[in-house]
Amino acid sequence: MSSPIAPITRDRVSRLVYDDLKTRIIAGEFVVNQRLPSEGTLARNFGVSRSSVRSALQRLQVLGLVDIRIGEGSFVRERTFSNLMSEVSALVAEDSMIPYVRELRGTIENAATRLALSRASDQELADFIKTALELIETARRGDEAEYIEADYLFHLALCSLSHNPLFELVYASIRDLFRLDIARNLEGSKALYPDSFVAGAERHLALAQALASRDSERARRLTEDIVNLRVNEEQPSG
Template identity: 30%
Template sequence: MMKQYREIVVGIQYIFDNSEQVNDMSKKDIIPIKRISMVDQVVHEIKNAIMNGEWKVGCKLPAEADLAKMYGVNRLTVRLALQKLSSIGIIETQIGEGSFVRSFSFSNYMEAVSDIYLTKQKIDETWALRRLIEIECATLACENPGNEELTVLKSKMEKYLQLRDSYITTGEGLEDLVEADMDFHYQICIMSHNNLYRDIYKLTWMLIRTHVKNLLTKRDAMSKQHLYFEPDGDLHVLLYKAIAAHDKETCKKIYIQILDTKPSAESADT
């Protein structure tokens, strides 16, 4: 009996001595419960409904009163939820018409913040990024280019050539030439049918634009000094023909030539 009593006392003493450690462990295991506002709950439910296909792209959402009834909230909560969904590009609210499901793309936001997000990046890093993204996009575009896509690409190529000739002759129109060059390469990104590549290109649009402008300006200066020569036929024309012919290897080689001259960050700050 005395032995059992001592064992009980020892057990109680052990619990007492280790109570703080047990409490600390319990505290670590507890996950604080976060309060979610009614607005965020409605946002979550509407997003889920869209993701599950209940409301597809282009569909009109029920009226505010109907949504309020569906989710058991007031109309103000629904209105604030719709405003939040509109601000992040999931829906589009048209005055007098209602709210409609949008085709979501990160590019809408990437363009808006790219000049802030990427101002400190280096030109050489942009060159490496272009090699990584654009050559892969061109390779994918070679696999199964549609007739309409090739028509668009050809149109953008012709616009680029027209502006290039004008720039070489007059020395004017550099900004328009840069935009035409960007549009040509972006069309190739579209033809890759990889939305992530396309969005990355959009994210880095302003940085790539600076790179393209520097590249064109430096090549023009080098050409006048007979230090830079393109092969027979413009590289953009050769690239278009390679894509149309499904020629991946030629496409890669041409793209490397297009990106070959790496301007320094100090050049062409005009």
């Protein structure tokens, strides 16, 4: 039996316009800083409404492909991995993505920990302990938003210790997703531990100390526990 014919909704029309323009931009038909045809011109060329064109342009802006300037028009943006991924991160930052973020974190942070043990200098690891101590001070102030940002910066610093610039680039690019994961970790911790900010920060300090002492097994275990919100005989994760 054939599928019933469904009406073409405005959203579907907008998606077709979006897909066409995206393909042309990526193919180089429109170059960086070039002004795209006006909404009216695009609407006539595609045979659609201006609102469908406007919606398509807004989607392209979310992807970091165009810059919409009020009163001037839409211009092609320079495409970089970082600005593209950061926009996508903000777009898809929702609870359904957390399991995938955690898988990514586990893969990268376990590798970063392993590489830091062999590549990071003693001074870098000493500075990392200072970063962990700053996280504890932030935790004691009890401001959740401030703590989430400090926690994110701690993990970004861990990636830096690997001396693999791509690890740091990926973490900088998924900032919004990462913050959401940390926030959900905190919710899980607070259900078990009323002082979860400080407890989580102390777990991070334990990781920094394990790295500084080149204790690979303890550092590996702590990294996995922090990412996966596991609690062992030391401190609860944050």
